[in-house]
Amino acid sequence: MTDPRGHALVTGASSGIGEAIAREYARRGVPLVLTARRTDRLEALAAGLRVRVPVHVLPADLADPDAPARLVDAIAALGVPVRILVNNAGYGVPGRYLRSDWNTHAAFLQVMVGAVCELTWRLLPSIRDSGAGRILNVASFAALVPSADGQTLYAPVKAFMVKFSESLALENADAGVHATALCPGFTWSEFHDVTGTRAMMSKLPRWLWLEAADVARAGIDGVERGEVVVVPGAVYRALRVATRLMPERFLLRRMAKNSARIRSTE
Template sequence: MSAIDPSRNHALVTGASSGIGAAIAREYARRGTPLILTARREDRLDALADQLRGSVDCVVIPADLARPDAPLHLFERVRERGLQVGTLVNNAGYGVPGSFLASDWTVHAQFLQVMIGAITELTWRFLPGLRACGAGRILNVASFAGLSPGSRGQTLYAGAKSYLIKFSESLALENAAAGVRVCALCPGFTYSEFHDVTGTRGLVSQLPKWMWLDTDEVARQGVDGADAGRAIVVPGLGYKVLRQVIKHLPDAAARRLMAKNTGRIRDAR
């Protein structure tokens, strides 16, 4: 078997068409890492790839990760092209506004497929190759919501992100000896399309300025965290302080605090 050439290792970024995913792709391009970009919106992927191809090689492979067959299809497309993945960025995700019973089960099932099923399967399929690289990286874009008490509205979101954080911690322990570094990036409110898609832009626009993070800075800290082998990265001083407050509050008090403030950040109808 021929040796792995680290200079040819691509970073595969899911959900790369906008927001944090696009910013992470730009950050890797800035560092000279060739890219595989995937998301549902091929036109946006093509536009981003055109911007970045002056710096690095960019391959576009559209995929809808809500489809159960999409992770295997994506893996096979990468393999067919003879591409080496040295970094896996699991970024694709979204929120389902409203209370749990406000949406049909098919909506929740697709959400769970994208946020848990696809991420887990992609990691399982690409992990052997990452271990073979000897310096593989996995960057899982979680959320500060996964470190906070659950709230009303977007009922499955915090649970899915909490899963991703614990999954990342376990992967980091299991694969450290093989040179694979795993990081869960846990940003708070970030300037992106996320809140437009969930219909909560009007609510969250009223939040204080310190709670908003710059997308490019979040991406930079995430990539740095993965390279450094930091299991959890929380961008923003305010969120670092808030995390410590939540950790030291009694659970009941933390839940009461979340219940009091849910209406500021979630549509729980």
């Protein structure tokens, strides 16, 4: 049965965790609005999902500061209410801070922070009005541990998404809104191909890797239960507990030792 209360907007839906979240919502009967830069990938995904639910495709490049407003206007023109917002769009900028020019960092911050905040602000009235609103912010396990060499902006923006979710959950509980930060560890996707770190990441043991479909289910189940922070996978939940018990100085030394092995830091 198609959920009559409103659509789910999934950003970065063309691959990886975003695509998996779109598929899982479709399986649960939630109609969708999908956005990402790659129109062909979105259309192919939508074609397969339309056998289950209505799906609208609205391509957008969230690195453009005007894109969030245009996207929300396009949704309004369709006449479909949004009750679920999935802020998933994102990527990594490999290497240390000075390796990239400022325009590269500015575009990254626009996608990872500016667009997240603006889309949430613009859609929050509709989400609150639904009576069963949900905001799922795809963060990272990197937000919960000391940052690594070569994660100068990535880990901080993911930590922001955790704190943002916490505040949204408190502020909007009166309207039945659940806000959740999904914090997966290493997940099979195109992420490391795009950043050019696939060869290094492939050196990690297989037991550290999560499947995108499992991450999607964990996030959606968690936001439905009203969990504010969701860490998928027993390994990562254990690591989270362990890192809370370890001295900060020890963790920073471990990060310094491991960063060069798995990341492009120059």
